[in-house]
Amino acid sequence: MRVDFTKMHGLGNDFVVLDARARELPAIDQDIARALADRRTGIGCDQLIVLEPSDTADFRMRIFNHDGGEVGACGNASRAVALLHGSPADVETAGGTIRVEPANDGASVDMGEPRFDWDAIPLAYGMDTAAMPVGWDGLDQPGAVNVGNPHVIFFVPDTDAVPLETLGPEIENDALFPERVNVNVATIESRTHIRLRVWERGAGLTRACGTGACATAVHAMRRGLVEREVRVTLPGGDLTIGWGEDNRITMTGPATESYRGSFDWSDFA
Known part of the structure; x- marks a missing residue:
């Protein structure tokens, strides 16, 4: 066939x-x-x-x-x-x-509503998902958000300085996350700009992760660190993330068709 x-x-x-x-x-x-x-x-x-x-x-x-x-x-x-x-x-x-x-050589996506309850992430046991009392080798007090899949977010002074290739798989497979987790390390550059790197569950280091950008932006907004619309810069480029008063997340950015085959x-x- x-x-x-x-x-x-x-x-x-x-x-x-x-x-x-x-x-x-x-x-x-x-x-x-x-x-x-x-x-x-x-x-x-x-x-x-x-x-x-x-x-x-x-x-x-x-x-x-x-x-x-x-x-x-x-x-x-x-x-x-x-x-x-x-x-x-x-x-x-x-x-x-x-x-x-x-839209404009890409698309806008209504990603739905974020979930913050510990059992919706899910976590192995209950805790405050806005400032989790856990840490791994210098990364501590992360937030957790489910935006269709589970994400844990760390705010750091310099996202590029974090050895995500080694810490990513350790955190992804920690027993705290029964369905594993996507690992985000982010630097707040301004009230409207975040830099982000992501270790993606089941895929590893990635040039871009749309749900990671959504989860990170919403967590930063929840903490009052940024405005309700921000630019998120990943190694592959920029996305615009908005979190509306209706509690829904909108993601806008490019997409490209490379080739077709069989x-x-x-x-x-």
Whole structure:
């Protein structure tokens, strides 16, 4: 069976998109997702994105990380899918329904409402998620936010000085986080600007993480450190994050289609 794909990226966070809305594909599991994502023997990507019909929205978006694990949200992929779809749409995800709208070589995405309760992150036990009484090798008192997937956020003097390649996997897999966690280290540059690096659960260091930008911005807003709309600079570029009075998060930024191709399903199944 020959299957078409579209390779896309948002600020360097790259995706293989399979469109199963009109043509049903064989069942997607962890093994085939991991095989397609492999950069040496597959197509190569941070996430595999599968579009499917939905009973509750215009279509459904499934998200598989580089390690094959399925997750609830991906902000950069949401912008890429908006660009691919070409018109405003309600999109069902495992983390909730989001609204996407193409705009200026990218997209604006209504990412929904953040969750702060410890059991919604989730954490292994109850604590204040605005200033958690925990730490790892100099990183301490983080905040935690769920924006469709779980994030922990540390504010530091210089995000580039943090050895995230070693601390990231340690924190991601700590027993405090029963579903693992995305790790964000951020520097507040001004009331309207944050610099951010992210260790992404199941993918590792990434050039950009849309949900990480949302979670970090909202946590900074919750702490009163920034205004309700900020520019978040990641290694791959900038996103604009707003948190409205209606409690919903809006993310705006670029997305790019890289190329299209096809593969034989049996080569990866």
